[in-house]
Amino acid sequence: MGWRQRAEITLLAGPAILLFIGFVIFPVLTAVYYGLFRWKGYGAPTDFVGLNNYVVLFKDSAFREAVLHNFEIVFLSLIMQGPLAVVVALLLNRKMRGRSLIRVLIFVPYVISEVIVGIGWKLMLMEGNGAIDSMLRGMGLGGLVQRWMSDPKMAMWTLMIIITWKYFGFAVILFLAGLQGIPEELSEAAQIDGASFWQIQRRITLPLLGPTIRIWAFLSILGSLQLFDLVYIVWGQYISGVAGTSTMATYMALNGRLSGNYGFGNAVAVVIFLISLVCALTYQRLVLRRDTDGALTGGR
Amino acid sequence: MANRHRPHGDKEKYTWASPVVYLVAMCVISGCLAPVAFVIIGGFKSNSQITTNPAAFPNPWKLSNFSNVLTGSMFWRQAGNSVICALVTTLGVVVLGVMASYVIARYNFRGKGAMYALFAAGLMFPLTVAITPLYLLVKSLHLTNTLAGVIVPQVAFALPTTIIILVPFLRAIPREIEEAAAIDGCSRLGFFRRMVLRLSVPGLVTTGILAFIGSWNSYMLPLFVLNDSAKYTLPLGVQAFASERSTDTAAVLAFTSLSMIPALLFFSLFERRIVGGLTGAVKG
Numbered sequence: 001m002g003w004r005q006r007a008e009i010t011l012l013a014g015p016a017i018l019l020f021i022g023f024v025i026f027p028v029l030t031a032v033y034y035g036l037f038r039w040k041g042y043g044a045p046t047d048f049v050g051l052n053n054y055v056v057l058f059k060d061s062a063f064r065e066a067v068l069h070n071f072e073i074v075f076l077s078l079i080m081q082g083p084l085a086v087v088v089a090l091l092l093n094r095k096m097r098g099r100s101l102i103r104v105l106i107f108v109p110y111v112i113s114e115v116i117v118g119i120g121w122k123l124m125l126m127e128g129n130g131a132i133d134s135m136l137r138g139m140g141l142g143g144l145v146q147r148w149m150s151d152p153k154m155a156m157w158t159l160m161i162i163i164t165w166k167y168f169g170f171a172v173i174l175f176l177a178g179l180q181g182i183p184e185e186l187s188e189a190a191q192i193d194g195a196s197f198w199q200i201q202r203r204i205t206l207p208l209l210g211p212t213i214r215i216w217a218f219l220s221i222l223g224s225l226q227l228f229d230l231v232y233i234v235w236g237q238y239i240s241g242v243a244g245t246s247t248m249a250t251y252m253a254l255n256g257r258l259s260g261n262y263g264f265g266n267a268v269a270v271v272i273f274l275i276s277l278v279c280a281l282t283y284q285r286l287v288l289r290r291d292t293d294g295a296l297t298g299g300r
Numbered sequence: 301m302a303n304r305h306r307p308h309g310d311k312e313k314y315t316w317a318s319p320v321v322y323l324v325a326m327c328v329i330s331g332c333l334a335p336v337a338f339v340i341i342g343g344f345k346s347n348s349q350i351t352t353n354p355a356a357f358p359n360p361w362k363l364s365n366f367s368n369v370l371t372g373s374m375f376w377r378q379a380g381n382s383v384i385c386a387l388v389t390t391l392g393v394v395v396l397g398v399m400a401s402y403v404i405a406r407y408n409f410r411g412k413g414a415m416y417a418l419f420a421a422g423l424m425f426p427l428t429v430a431i432t433p434l435y436l437l438v439k440s441l442h443l444t445n446t447l448a449g450v451i452v453p454q455v456a457f458a459l460p461t462t463i464i465i466l467v468p469f470l471r472a473i474p475r476e477i478e479e480a481a482a483i484d485g486c487s488r489l490g491f492f493r494r495m496v497l498r499l500s501v502p503g504l505v506t507t508g509i510l511a512f513i514g515s516w517n518s519y520m521l522p523l524f525v526l527n528d529s530a531k532y533t534l535p536l537g538v539q540a541f542a543s544e545r546s547t548d549t550a551a552v553l554a555f556t557s558l559s560m561i562p563a564l565l566f567f568s569l570f571e572r573r574i575v576g577g578l579t580g581a582v583k584g
Contacts, residue, residue: 008407008488008489009403012402015400016399017415017418019456019459020456020459023455024456030436030437031429031433091325094321095315096321098325104567105333106328106332108564111517111564112517112563112564113516113534113538113563114519115535116339116559117335119539119552120339123338123549123552124338134354165331169332228520233519252428256432257432257524262436269429269433272429273424276426
């Protein structure tokens, strides 16, 4: 490799790598270091406490609850958004009039920021006098009125409704993109052989969409483990723990920066990262591996 | 590449699907749009209307909530901050991303796999995890309460997605074109500048849109970095407005609806490009 090529590589890739290491990798590594101190964020950390932050963290039942909530969200997101998005994507995957308009409209919730989604839903679900309650009463379904946000039995489901509403459009778009990569000839051939629409979807399209579904599930799992904005906005800083919707990230914001305990906050970040990493690696090992195997062996 | 350059003529083949499909689509869409409609329509109501009959249409339609927001200076200043953040972030991500992706896609050297793996691993380092140390880093660089303190980390965190989408795009450029360019005396950098950038426009647009929307909507990073309401981006502004004026629901809804327009507009203009760009990424 000549000096010229070396120079070109450095020139082209250097800035991205520097920025990435400086602002992504480096902070994560410093989190490990800061996590070992009791530290209010002023000056250099000096009060070394070893693993004490971690001991405190794991003894805190509020954190254990938050972890549990995260895993509930992971599971419920997969089973609520996945099937719904697959069905919608399969229905829309044809050359039909109005398709691009339909696609745009389904994607609208994903494009709107979490803050707006949070504020809008919060106002709609307002207890006593929200639009949803008033609509239910208007339809004679007053019995369905709930304390949507403050009832610990209900709050998680409320959160899941909002999450599904917000993120299922992303799944649909991803699936539609995946479906475009599947040759039409396959389903045409099956159609000639007399297969029905749903038979074709189940036997041909769905298996070929598998890799896309598995990538979506991967992104969904990671997103659920790191959920912050929606909970923080809808339930506010303090009541998410009481309502049973706290997540690891809201716990981190509340007990880290907002209480000025930066050392502790960093320790929480490390734990969130490790949990995400373990989940991601396990998932890649167990689920995504066959996709890469397939790619490496030429799909045979 | 073929499906990205599908001739526009294929619109003629579009036909009406069965009514069932449209019925299902209608149900899903109304579910998607109802909350948005609630926010927008609510902005046209008075507060007493919202209290007495929250689910009804405004009667009469009131424009003053919107005009109050639009004549106040805060909305425009925060919208301006959001525009600056989003544009600079988009530009930074696309420029740095396409340069690095070009190296990964079309140079052969030791450490190329490691470089790709480094960025791919970045998907595991989401902002949520790094936010506390990142805030400390931004603080030590004296960038708190500046837009640069939001933009620079945003660019860094958007790089992995960008590179993962762009690399398959750049790989798909046929080798023959590069060889032909080389015969004509075009250096690799010249090839990058003259050909690659043009051929990869669909991918650049896709990643640009994702970066723009991501920045426009980002909340956690500005929340940590910015603390002066004149420096706020719109998401923070919306939230601050909502908590300051918690009794003035109608004004909150008007402010909220105005702040979601740009991202919606941007997305609906480029929606086809996003699906096209993701197709390459999902297959790659």
